[in-house]
Amino acid sequence: MDYKFSxxxxxxxxxxNWDGFYEPGKIHYTEFDKDQYNIEWLKFDADxxxxxxxxxxxxxxxxxDNMEDALQGKDILVDTFSPGEGVRVAFIEHNGAPVEFMEIKPQHT
Structure with a gap:
């Protein structure tokens, strides 16, 4: 499996200065690709x-490259979901810390 840092x-x-809000998870977030060090800030609503x-x-x-392959045999913390078109995300637990996997599919126009 090839892991590329995101x-x-x-x-x-x-x-x-939040860039967005993910309603199902009640998460406010900043866009990591706008930050010079690729930092994403997250604030979770109380509920x-x-x-x-x-x-x-x-x-x-x-x-x-492949979410199913990446999750094989891992301790899944949050099942695969799609926060936006062409994007699939899942979280695993690794040595007591969350790790996120992101699968991006090219958009066809």
């Missing part, structure tokens, strides 16, 4: 359904 996600309780591990511990994220 970003680091850091939970916070501070207000930032967020996301696991405590994600809400309290920073995660590292990797691009993967």
């Amino acid at each position: 970003h680091i996600g850091i939970p916070t309780t501070e207000e930032k 967020s359904p996301m696991p405590e591990l994600m809400r309290t511990i920073p995660h590292v994220a990797y691009f993967v």
Whole structure:
């Protein structure tokens, strides 16, 4: 499996200039690709359904070519979901920390 670094996600309780809100997870976020160090800030609403591990511990994220292959035999923290068109995301637990896998499919126009 080829893992290509994408970003680091850091939970916070501070207000930032949020780029978006993911309603199903009740997550406010900044766009990591706008940050020179690929940092994504995350703020979870009090009623967020996301696991405590994600809400309290920073995660590292990797691009993967095939989500199913990447998840094979892993301890899944958050099942695969699509936060946007052509994007699939899942979180695993690795040595007590969350790790994000991102699969990006090219858009056909």
